[in-house]
Amino acid sequence: MTYGRVLLVALLLATAAVVQTAVLSRIPFPDATPDLVLLVVAALALVQGPTRGAVIGFAGGLLLDVVPPADGAVGRWALVLCLVGWFVGRASDAVEGSVVLPLLIVAGAAIAGLAGYAVVGWLIGDVRVIGSTATTVLPVAVLYDILLSPFVVPLVMALARRFEVTTTYARTIR
């Protein structure tokens, strides 16, 4: 990884974390807040592939777990977003040149990520994971993510691609 790419990823993740917690959460969207960090992780993984996608997911998830006002077990979002980054990264070849396919994949990633987070919380015995909260909040959160993705995902993917070595030759030797 070149330094420019690492810096871009770090900057994007940090900005997404701050905007999600301090800006988006204060706008009274009913029931949920858009998962900006999840969208950024998925968009970056779509460009960078599964290995880097897993690392980016882990870093983004860890950020979500520790940046205030987070509470609960540290490592839950790291686990979930690491898997999301890996799965989404595996589709990075298939989305070359397509416009709609990345959005569909990111929508699926949002559903899987949010459901996965609830399941992990339930498995480790978090008393807060209540079925009624899950059924009312999660679908709304997925909806917000889907609505926000056409604005966030193409932008992040374009930014990431500018730092990529995009020749086919380079890809085959990676």
Add this chain to the structure above:
Amino acid sequence: MRDSRRTRAVLVVLLLASLTLIALNGNSGPGRELRSAAGAVFGPVQRVAASAFRPIHNFFGGIGKNDQAKIDALEKENDALRLAERSSQYAQCRAGELDALLRIAGLGQYTIKAAQVIAVGPRQGFAWTAEIDAGALDGLKVGMTVINGDGLVGRLKTVSGSTSTVLLTIDPSFNVGARVEKSIEIGFVGGEGTDPMQVQMLSGQAVLKPGDRLVTDTRAGSTFAGGIPIGSLLEVRGTVGSQTRYATLKPYVNFTSLDVVGVIVLDPRTDPRDSVLPPKPTPGAAPVSVTCGSPSVSVAANPPAAPSTSPSPSHTP
């Protein structure tokens, strides 16, 4: 892209690291230090972001299905108020919130440090938390009680240099010792998210009725300052003399529009008992609550606290 062994190795290492972090959680784990460090790094950035976007938050404030009653009441206001300059109204409103907070602090002789909410935890995280712009440098410590002009808001869970995380009373993992007004009956109040809070009294003989008001109590082994209003009872289950007495409670604080809060840095020398509760409202009159969540006007009227018929303002229909 085909999986290579390297990809799988990286994935396994990262998954193991995440699971280790989750397993190591607790008071002695690295989680707390990580959160304090992240708070020290990101807290100032979040403060700047929150203050930069405050006009937008103010504009959107109050638009949501929870605030339909407020919107209906506001539409009856005259047009002059809506034309008034929005930022000066908001400043007046926040001054009003601070006023109410200082009044409650004065009544109970609590020494408080006033702070503003700069970030709120997402609902899909299942936790109810908020971030305030005061931290260890302002003398705050983990476990301190947080209040606002209406009553108990929560307690400090994590403290960094210049920001802190508050665990709100409606979080399902929150518990506080409470006492019924004008009596010695004590019990515990626990959060239930958007559902009314759960109350469990210690004594099966406790006489409860809907509308009874609860304040925090230090004798039930809690570390909270005493005498802070929590809420009023909605529904009482079980009969006098049964093994346990359960009830549901509507909190006084409106958790969807928290702005100015106070952290109690020094408990009063004597328990204020019931002195901090406002005078009991006359039947039929609407109790007023000072919040700045609405786009205009400094005081918004809550729906009347009629027992067992009105849901709490933050109850999702």
